[in-house]
Amino acid sequence: MKMDRRAAQVTNAPGGPEVSGEPLEALSSRPVHPSEPAEGIEKMKLLSAAQTRALDQATIQAQHITSTDLMERAADAVTSWLLDELLLDYDTAIHVCCGPGNNGGDGLAVARNLHRAGYAVQLWLLPAARHSADFSHQQQQLPAELPAREIDPNKLPALAAGAVVVDALFGTGLSRPLAGVAAALVRHINEAGATVVAVDMPSGLLADAPQPADSAVVRANYTLSFELPKLAFLLPQNAGFVGDWQLLPIGLDPEVIRNTPVDKHFVTAEDLRGRLPKRPKFSHKGTFGHALLLAGSKGKMGAAVLATQACLRAGVGLITTRVPAVGYDILQISAPEAMCLADSASDHISELPELTPYAAIGIGPGLGQHDDTREVLHQLLTTATVPLVIDADALNLLGAHPELQKLLPPDSLLTPHPKEFERLVGEPARDDYHRLEQLRAFVGRTSCYCIIKGAYTVLAAPDGTLYFNSTGNPGMATGGSGDVLTGLLLALRAHKNLSPLDAALLGLHAHGRAGDLALPHTGHTGLLASDIVRFIGPALEELMSE
Ligand SMILES: NC(=O)C1=CN([C@@H]2O[C@H](COP(=O)(O)OP(=O)(O)OC[C@H]3O[C@@H](n4cnc5c(N)ncnc54)[C@H](O)[C@@H]3O)[C@@H](O)[C@H]2O)[C@@H](O)CC1
Numbered sequence: 001m002k003m004d005r006r007a008a009q010v011t012n013a014p015g016g017p018e019v020s021g022e023p024l025e026a027l028s029s030r031p032v033h034p035s036e037p038a039e040g041i042e043k044m045k046l047l048s049a050a051q052t053r054a055l056d057q058a059t060i061q062a063q064h065i066t067s068t069d070l071m072e073r074a075a076d077a078v079t080s081w082l083l084d085e086l087l088l089d090y091d092t093a094i095h096v097c098c099g100p101g102n103n104g105g106d107g108l109a110v111a112r113n114l115h116r117a118g119y120a121v122q123l124w125l126l127p128a129a130r131h132s133a134d135f136s137h138q139q140q141q142l143p144a145e146l147p148a149r150e151i152d153p154n155k156l157p158a159l160a161a162g163a164v165v166v167d168a169l170f171g172t173g174l175s176r177p178l179a180g181v182a183a184a185l186v187r188h189i190n191e192a193g194a195t196v197v198a199v200d201m202p203s204g205l206l207a208d209a210p211q212p213a214d215s216a217v218v219r220a221n222y223t224l225s226f227e228l229p230k231l232a233f234l235l236p237q238n239a240g241f242v243g244d245w246q247l248l249p250i251g252l253d254p255e256v257i258r259n260t261p262v263d264k265h266f267v268t269a270e271d272l273r274g275r276l277p278k279r280p281k282f283s284h285k286g287t288f289g290h291a292l293l294l295a296g297s298k299g300k301m302g303a304a305v306l307a308t309q310a311c312l313r314a315g316v317g318l319i320t321t322r323v324p325a326v327g328y329d330i331l332q333i334s335a336p337e338a339m340c341l342a343d344s345a346s347d348h349i350s351e352l353p354e355l356t357p358y359a360a361i362g363i364g365p366g367l368g369q370h371d372d373t374r375e376v377l378h379q380l381l382t383t384a385t386v387p388l389v390i391d392a393d394a395l396n397l398l399g400a401h402p403e404l405q406k407l408l409p410p411d412s413l414l415t416p417h418p419k420e421f422e423r424l425v426g427e428p429a430r431d432d433y434h435r436l437e438q439l440r441a442f443v444g445r446t447s448c449y450c451i452i453k454g455a456y457t458v459l460a461a462p463d464g465t466l467y468f469n470s471t472g473n474p475g476m477a478t479g480g481s482g483d484v485l486t487g488l489l490l491a492l493r494a495h496k497n498l499s500p501l502d503a504a505l506l507g508l509h510a511h512g513r514a515g516d517l518a519l520p521h522t523g524h525t526g527l528l529a530s531d532i533v534r535f536i537g538p539a540l541e542e543l544m545s546e
């Protein structure tokens, strides 16, 4: 069998109102707007299982079609993908395993399509007391030469390693963990070493809730989902089940999607393109703000350098970086475009500089957690009147001294990775879903923006809306990558004409995209944080208005 692991269609792919002309002071001190609409961030809404069902029904009504018609579209899309992307051979053994509901109905229609096209299909049905109407309809459409065999729990189908298994056991209708024959079959599929293609969802995975750790869940190589991604695909704990996920369009009604209220979005380039104001011809360095960065300690000056360079590459007007005395030469040499303010202490930052000139302030990269530095953070939180970007050791200090969290100015942007987030909230998350609940509670409590870094970095706005980033690659899981993000976000928060939400979304997207642009030059293995810096400019230009 020929295998083509190219990305297909939308491949694992991935706002707010502008405050043009508003003085920065007003931006930072105005009350948080809990209902700030995510204007335009609507291309990829993350719907719950119930909303997905409602969308299917609404599409059927709006387009005057039957549910069978919609199922045929889904099955045609899956069949085309198998033929065009997986490049099936006629002699490849294809096992289509169907459950009792509409996911199984999809499987029956795919099996019929493949059989008609001349492929070697074997069709297996899970024993069940009841079947959905569309399943039964599809079963009646099967040609006589394509027998549907009920799975015998005592003799599960032989699945050769070179075979393709189409998993159409359960989709969004799964309401509880799998048990009995279904669980046994799923474990059998997982052990077979076959190429597993899940229809809509890997069977056993719940669409928007965790399942017990020991549940049987299909470990798919590919998951072919319809139109919109599912929250479950974006969470690290499910990566081993979902595999490479693809979205297949089936004509779900765009108007209904637009009108479906959601609190979670998957943010794509399409959502963000044009949101970064083009640099006007007569712009000067004041237009793009003067940023202050407090970063570095002895042995961690690289973090300060990378964040400074990233801030510059993200188009900040000016940057002043406050470093301990030991870092003065290092910073001046490695970032000559930046101004450098050396602290009187040699190895750590011990004094807060005068804040008046600055449009935004970043703190954290390589900072260390000296008591003096904690005091600097304390003073910053109580005196700053401009947007703050808070990262790394500044987050650890906030975790170690929770009383400081009460001082966080509204609309500050915090950028923890999962471990820093755990320290910040003082409690490990039970699972990825619980972490999202913790994140929402945190932004609700503090009226801040907070991200959690990862494969699909998630941003929570103060109103609890979640935005999953769609760019980036595993090569970026390397030292200094987070420092680069801080610098980039700092530049965008210093930008006069960007709302806090737009600045954060643009920054997250551009960071991942810069990593993706660097990849052909470095490979995953050789990707360094400084390579990300190099491509920030091109990544941001892609999002610039005409
Ligand atoms: N017309 C539509 O609504 C469309 C639906 N589509 C497909 O339909 C799927 C959803 O179909 P359904 O809502 O019928 O749901 P599923 O086919 O995912 O499963 C529902 C069936 O499984 C049973 N069930 C649930 N949890 C179980 C468990 N733990 N153990 C054993 N049985 C269990 C239910 O009682 C029901 O019979 C989607 O994932 C998608 O694949 C697509 O065909 C697109 C169009």
Ligand SMILES: [K+]
Binding pocket: 103, 167, 168, 169, 170, 171, 198, 199, 200, 201, 202, 203
């Ligand atoms: K499935």
